[in-house]
Amino acid sequence: MPSRRAPTLESVAARAGVSRATAGRVLSGYARVSETARQAVLTAAAELSYVPNQAARSLVTRRSGSVALVVVEPVERFFSDTYFPLVLSGAQAQLAEREVQLVLVVLSSQRERERFERYARNGHVDGALFVSVHGDDPLPQDLRDAGLPVVLSGRPYRDGGTVPFASADNVGGAQTAAEHLVERGCRRIVTVTGPQDMSVSHDRLAGFRAGLRAHGRRWNAGLAETGDFTVDGGRSATETLLARWPDLDGVFAANDLMAAGALQALAAAGRCVPGDVRVVGFDDAPPAAAATPPLTTVRQPVPTIGRELARMVLALVDGEEDVPDVVVPTELVVREST
CATH class of the missing domain: 3.40.50.2300 (Response regulator)
Structure with missing residues (x-):
């Protein structure tokens, strides 16, 4: 009995009644597609059991399908402070909605910084979320100037940069x-x-x-x-x-x-x-x-900050040029220590 041919992007587009390019944009996670077209493509893909070829998709879209969360701290600090896992959980939840992989990077030495910069500049990630940046660290702005979408957790140490940020009040x-x-x-x-x-x-x-x-x-x-x-x-x-x-x-x-x-x-x-x-x-x-x-x-709603950072970097990846900074409110929780 002849084997059934795997569904193709062309067959998904034909069933959905859209062009191959539109079907590709929907399945690659682009935001700028009408809701009608999006639903038609997703329905067709589900009916045909279509599974995208990630390698082929990367060649077409020039995207890796991954975003780095970069923590600029010693490894010991990352594991001892609950702030970082909470940021990570919020960012991961937001990225998962777009089927984007989160890559965790902890930079605790100059060698690790140099290795990550090469990795990012070579197109292995589509963007980066920097957390716990100290002083006038040039790396986020350098990567931004090189064309990589970059966002910061927390206000930049100095004014004058172009990297957007999300922060608590x-x-x-x-x-x-x-x-x-x-x-x-x-x-x-x-x-x-x-x-x-x-x-x-x-x-x-x-x-x-x-x-x-x-x-x-x-x-x-x-x-x-x-x-x-x-x-x-x-x-x-x-x-x-x-x-x-x-x-x-x-x-x-x-x-x-x-x-x-x-x-x-x-x-x-x-x-x-x-x-x-x-x-x-x-x-x-x-x-x-x-x-x-x-x-x-x-x-401070740390998971919310993580989600906002991921949302902002995805907007930059999608081609938005002006992503505004975000400041989320805080609240006092009164317990027995006062």
Whole structure:
């Protein structure tokens, strides 16, 4: 008995009543196709059990069918901070709707950076989502200038670039945290900031200062101590602040891991939370509710940011030239630490 021939793109187009080019655009995930044509092609493909040849499709569309999520941090940091898996989950969900593969890349050395740049420039990915970029890192802009669709998680460290970004409202969220501590009766409020080569750290510090000013509190640079977004960094910074301000009674840490470190330092110093000191974090990472005591924190919708980043990079891949930046709102989640 002769074997049945596999359905072709031409046979799908004929059944759908559209051109081969239109059928190809639908099955390649292009957005600029009428809904009527899209449904006709998808129905025809399902009826014929058509399976696209990815290699052939890549030759025609000049697309790899994959997008890189690039984390610019040591591997250990990627696995210890729940922020990164949450961004990844949101981005993956959005890309999956277009049947685009997510490629995870962690850049922790110069050699890895150079290897990824060659990989990206050689067309192995259709775009890149950069997460946790430090300082004036030229790589995202260099790839963008080379024609690769690129987006950033977080506002660029310096103005003047052309790479769009998606971010939480870091200024507004930190301002809400500071005002909450004032309203809880705290008189000496300090903050543990993130690394100073990241825009998110500057934005959360700016919001903290704005919150104090809104209640007539004077700012003193000594009220801030730099951490590194880790538990150890939060503990060390809080120990320094306790030595500097023995009367401190409010702490805003710029992420939940550093807030957990602050809780450890305060417990070691014999300070009761919230009886002696009230503590607020930022992120509402999964461990926040399980802390001792459960942590008041600023919730940022990290999976939503991941989805927005993926949506933005796909829009660039589809040929949109002006993709606006996105800032998503935050909210204060009040628990026992305040």
